[in-house]
Amino acid sequence: MWSAADAARHIALPRESDDKYSRGVLGLITGSAQYPGAAVLGVEAAARTGVGMIRYLGAQRAQDLILQRRPEAVMVDGRVQAWLIGSGMDHAAREPDAERHITAALGQNVPLVLDGGALDVVHRVTTPTVITPHYRELGRLLDEPTESIAATPRDWAESAATQLGCTVLLKGHTTYVSDGTTTAAIAAAPAWLATAGAGDALGGILGALVATHSPAVLANPALLVGxxxxxxxxxxxxxxxxxxxxxxxxxxxxxxxxRVVAELAAACTDAVATDTRPQC
Structure with missing residues (x-):
């Protein structure tokens, strides 16, 4: 089971020499005309996790809503350290602009987080990638019965990671993360979390963490599990x-x-001060 101490090792603490670029820039290709709120939630969660900048490419309605909530978000293409793609999209009918942005993102040498309506994009990736399906989405992606995945989620997370050549975060009351070699289990959430938009926020948190660790992930994709x-x-x-x-x-x-990131950062700082966790 993944603990607070484990999580503390994966928080990027800002340095005095950092600027907005060195702290990580997350690009998001999320939301749609039909589901603009997903983009808002992903941006909000990413901003509160900690990045130097957020770039959003998506539907105009989503852009407008994001700017009302987070005016610091940037609505033009440019340099990023990671992409979050697919939250709030329909996998069967992605908008043409979204397809264009996705194709361009796949040509960049940065890690990817694929969610919701872009899980199928995993078949086109060439850089370190983590996908975030729930049981039904993984069943559709692998063409396997949902009931089987729900019955043995850990096994399926490991199998899917091996089959797809990526890291799999299989969402559930107990979440399993695996790259086919290393597997972690997380059970930190209350049952009340089973509500619309939860996955969109998770995608934003994960995208921010990947963006702040981008060079390390490119050098060692196994870091995506942690x-x-x-x-x-x-x-x-x-x-x-x-x-x-x-x-x-x-x-x-x-x-x-x-608040949670601050708790983990404090734990990491304390560990470094006592030389018990110098890798933080």
Missing amino acids: LAATASYVHGRAAALASDGGPLTILDLCSNVS
Whole structure:
């Protein structure tokens, strides 16, 4: 099981010499005219996880909503350290502009996070990639029965990672992350988290963590297991704080992400100070 101590090792602490580019730029190709809110939630969660800049490429309606919520987001293409693609898209009918942006993103040497309506893009990737399906989405992607995946999720996360050549974050009450060699389990979330938009926020958290570790991931794709497990831990812990035993909204969750990251950063700093975790 992935612990807070494990997660603390995967938080990129900003240095005095950092600027917005060295802290990581996350690009998002998410949302759609039909589901613009998914883009808003992904951007919100990413911003609160910690990156130097967010670039968004997507539907105009989503752009407008994002700028109302997060005016610091940039709405033009440019340099990024990672891409989050697919949240709030229909895999069977992606918009032409989205396809164009996705094709361009696949030509860049940066890590990828594929969610929702872009899981099928995994067959086209050439850089380190993590996908974030739930049981039904993984069943569709592998053409396998959903019931079988739900019955043995750990086995299927490992098998899918081997088949697809990527890291798989299989969402559920217990989430499993595997690259086919290493597997982590995370059970930090309350049952109240089973609500619309939860996956969009998880994608934003994961995208931010990958962007802040981009050079290391390119050098060692195995790091994606720890980063994805940490994203799931942060997501679940933020949900628990937002819930406090009752219902929550995903914006409530997002508002607690910074607090969770601060907890982990403090734990990492304390460990470094006592030389018990110098790799933080």
